[in-house]
Amino acid sequence: xxxxxxxxxxxxxxxxxSRAQVIASLGQPMLYLLALGFGLGPVFKRAGAGxxxxxxxxxxxxxxxxxxxxxxxxxxxxxxxxxxxxxxxVAPVSRLQIMIGRTLGGATVACIQGLLVMILCAIAGFRxxxxxxxxxxxxxxxxxxxxxxxxxxxxxxxxxxxxxxQLIMNFLVMPIFFLSGAMFPLTGLGxxxxxxxxxxxxxYGIDGMRNAFGSPNIAFHPGLDxxxxxxxxxxxxxxxxxxxxxxxx
Amino acid sequence: xxxxxxxxKTFDSFTAVDDVSFEVAPGxxxxxxxxxxxxxxxxxxxxxxxxxxxxxxxxxxxxxxxKHENEVRRRFGIVFQDPSLDGDLTAWENMQIHAVLYxxxxxxxxxxxxxxxxxxELWDRRDVQVKKFSGGMKRRLEIAxxxxxTPRILFLDEPTLGxxxxxxxxxxxxxxxxxxxxxxxxxxxxxxxxxxxxVAHRIGIIDHxxxxxxxxxxxxxxxxxxxxxxxAFLKLTGNTIRDEDADPAAQMRQFAKMWQQNRR
Numbered sequence: 001x002x003x004x005x006x007x008x009x010x011x012x013x014x015x016x017x018s019r020a021q022v023i024a025s026l027g028q029p030m031l032y033l034l035a036l037g038f039g040l041g042p043v044f045k046r047a048g049a050g051x052x053x054x055x056x057x058x059x060x061x062x063x064x065x066x067x068x069x070x071x072x073x074x075x076x077x078x079x080x081x082x083x084x085x086x087x088x089x090v091a092p093v094s095r096l097q098i099m100i101g102r103t104l105g106g107a108t109v110a111c112i113q114g115l116l117v118m119i120l121c122a123i124a125g126f127r128x129x130x131x132x133x134x135x136x137x138x139x140x141x142x143x144x145x146x147x148x149x150x151x152x153x154x155x156x157x158x159x160x161x162x163x164x165x166q167l168i169m170n171f172l173v174m175p176i177f178f179l180s181g182a183m184f185p186l187t188g189l190g191x192x193x194x195x196x197x198x199x200x201x202x203x204y205g206i207d208g209m210r211n212a213f214g215s216p217n218i219a220f221h222p223g224l225d226x227x228x229x230x231x232x233x234x235x236x237x238x239x240x241x242x243x244x245x246x247x248x249x
Numbered sequence: 250x251x252x253x254x255x256x257x258k259t260f261d262s263f264t265a266v267d268d269v270s271f272e273v274a275p276g277x278x279x280x281x282x283x284x285x286x287x288x289x290x291x292x293x294x295x296x297x298x299x300x301x302x303x304x305x306x307x308x309x310x311x312x313x314x315x316k317h318e319n320e321v322r323r324r325f326g327i328v329f330q331d332p333s334l335d336g337d338l339t340a341w342e343n344m345q346i347h348a349v350l351y352x353x354x355x356x357x358x359x360x361x362x363x364x365x366x367x368x369x370e371l372w373d374r375r376d377v378q379v380k381k382f383s384g385g386m387k388r389r390l391e392i393a394x395x396x397x398x399t400p401r402i403l404f405l406d407e408p409t410l411g412x413x414x415x416x417x418x419x420x421x422x423x424x425x426x427x428x429x430x431x432x433x434x435x436x437x438x439x440x441x442x443x444x445x446x447x448v449a450h451r452i453g454i455i456d457h458x459x460x461x462x463x464x465x466x467x468x469x470x471x472x473x474x475x476x477x478x479x480x481a482f483l484k485l486t487g488n489t490i491r492d493e494d495a496d497p498a499a500q501m502r503q504f505a506k507m508w509q510q511n512r513r
Contacts, residue, residue: 006349014337017378081498082505084335087394090297091350092322161497162504249299 011105059182072106073152129214153240256305280449326395336380351398385416
């Protein structure tokens with residue numbers, strides 16, 4: 001238990017100490033929010049779909065949680081050879097504890113990041129329909145963070161070089177974001193795209209947050225969103241732990 | 250303290266370690282020497298539970314690392330070839346995490362951290378983030394950390410690589426001191442023959458996965474009829490340069506070097 005706690009705390013300390021990084025990582029979501037939110041806003045409105053800023057804000061929050069959590073796992077690539085990971089892998093602690101500590105740490109940091117973006121969205125003009133459902137939105141944020149932190153662990157455990165990292169970035173992380181309906185509504189899509197978006201776990205996270213915020217552009221029942229995230233998250237945690245136990249250094 | 254018998258490790262068709270046997274007595278400093286790719290790191294990985302041997306047996310303080318993984322892990326400390334400190338944390342925090350991971354009671358952990366940081370001349374910098382440390386300071390901290398849980402054995406895999414002679418000298422004098430005061434057995438690898446000659450009580454030389462010589466530095470020089478250990482080493486292992494293909498780790502090491510230079 002102590003090992004899980006100290007590894008979780010470590011991730012948190014690292015995050016709070018790298019202020020420059022915190023600010024830098026807020027830059028991208030802000031760019032999406034402001035450039036797209038205000039840039040595409042008029043078109044969106046003319047199409048009769050409402051206010052684009054209100055629509056895209058949950059997408060941008062989801063994006064920052066996705067990136068932050070999945071990177072915490074992909075960082076294993078670097079950490080395994082040049083970082084602290086080796087120190088933990090030869091310690092008399094089970095791999096499972098190490099994996100859980102790291103995953104929880106990565107997910108916690110991702111949630112803090114998401115919360116910061118949520119505040120920035122509010123400053124930019126985003127207004128949830130009901131304030132009392134914000135805890136529900138936070139719940140979806142936690143589910144997204146855990147799911148992708150575990151996925152990051154599963155992939156990061158097997159990454160061998162920088163090229164592999166690029167490959168994952170371009171063919172997994174970016175598509176997960178772009179195909180999640182973070183930036184476009186899921187209604188009236190072509191049949192192929194509609195199936196692809198339904199296969200993307202982030203879709204349910206962002207749809208869940210839209211549900212919580214009372215957005216009119218929702219695709220599924222919040223219960224379904226939560227169920228998909230919980231089941232898939234649990235599977236990925238087990239898979240991630242298994243992959244982590246196979247790491248050789 | 251360490252007993253290795255007919256140890257063998259094969260990767261696909263390549264035999265990295267071939268029928269190696271040696272013993273290291275309690276309190277001894279044993280230098281494990283060999284050219285690149287000779288099987289040094291593979292052997293250390295097998296001794297430290299990170300790799301399973303294909304055949305042969307290993308005993309560390311009377312225990313088999315495969316059967317009693319956690320008990321064995323508590324008994325040794327290791328300093329890897331590549332850094333394994335957390336640069337964002339302070340020296341003190343790095344020590345405290347180690348104490349928790351090795352189940353050292355909090356009070357003893359703090360007391361020992363203080364002793365070791367003082368001994369390794371890092372006490373004044375204990376609250377500084379490790380990324381601000383010089384290469385020599387980082388190495389000292391890693392070794393101090395390796396001693397924290399009072400291991401019976403300390404493994405050092407090329408601990409002085411890239412350090413200047415002053416730092417190397419200082420580092421070895423610290424290691425020797427703990428070896429004497431706490432009777433810790435030390436097994437090290439290095440490419441600096443003068444270091445091995447000065448520090449080690451006994452030496453084993455490995456080449457192409459086979460142990461080609463072992464004994465005190467003097468015995469090895471006598472066996473080969475040479476004046477110094479470097480000549481003895483070359484006589485035993487030949488003059489051919491061992492060019493290896495860069496593995497992913499080596500490629501990343503290169504990348505890390507470039508990255509660090511750019512940041513300066």
